[in-house]
Amino acid sequence: MKNIAVLLSGRGSNFKAIYNAIETKKIKNAQISVVISDKSDAPGLKFAKEKGLNAFFVNPKEFSSVEEFDKKIVEVLNSFKIDLVCLAGFMRIITPYFVRTYKNRIINIHPSLLPSFPGLNAQRQALEYGVRFSGCTVHFVDEEVDHGPIILQAVVPVLPNDTVETLSERILKEEHRIYPEAVKLFVEDKLKIVGRKVIVKED
Known part of the structure; x- marks a missing residue:
């Protein structure tokens, strides 16, 4: 357990x-x-x-x-x-x-496709930059902000009429999907960190 x-x-x-x-x-x-x-x-x-x-x-x-x-x-x-x-x-x-x-036992979720748009107001950063796709990232935490090895990501299209609120809402749905999935992989000892890469072990 x-x-x-x-x-x-x-x-x-x-x-x-x-x-x-x-x-x-x-x-x-x-x-x-x-x-x-x-x-x-x-x-x-x-x-x-x-x-x-x-x-x-x-x-x-x-x-x-x-x-x-x-x-x-x-x-x-x-x-x-x-x-x-x-x-x-x-x-x-x-x-x-x-x-x-x-070490290697702290994970975080961030509302962008890291390494793009770390820090606060990631959704606003994405809209102001004019990207066509954003999303969310579950990653291990290291000593730099929003920087550690990436476990899972999900892509969300940025629509022409998006606001911070509408984009955030769509990203949040994906956060709620991939964060539990990342936790599951950790609990099942399926994650191995090699350099900056996270390898997901097969069954």
Whole structure:
């Protein structure tokens, strides 16, 4: 049984997608052991509590530095013997200390086809650049922002009349599809990192 932690700051829609995949046995031999948020009023945290999950608010303002905050997060993760950390709209850049401690065990989803449009407002970046296709990327987290080895991607066409909202909505549907799939592959020990490439092992 793999223990999964989810870190979130907002509504947690990707967290819910992973939760539902576990509940419906699309992902087997895994459980969400803890959910952590840096926002006390995050809807995703409320959902976790309603489902009876271990759910904690860790207040960044109580720590003297970002690394001290991350040390507290790692302390909580260690107490639950976490195998995989899923960032699901966690609006903080995690420190090298955190990345090293959970090396190759932290994954994130980003609403663009990385390496294009890293950072904030990826959908707006895509529209302003005039690309014909965008999408989303699940990747391992390394010490650079939106940079680690890519696990899965999904392509979404950019339509002539798209707004940030309409494009975001279509990308989000794909996020909810590929993030649980990436978690499933990790849980089944099917991912191998070779340099910058992630090799998906066959059955």
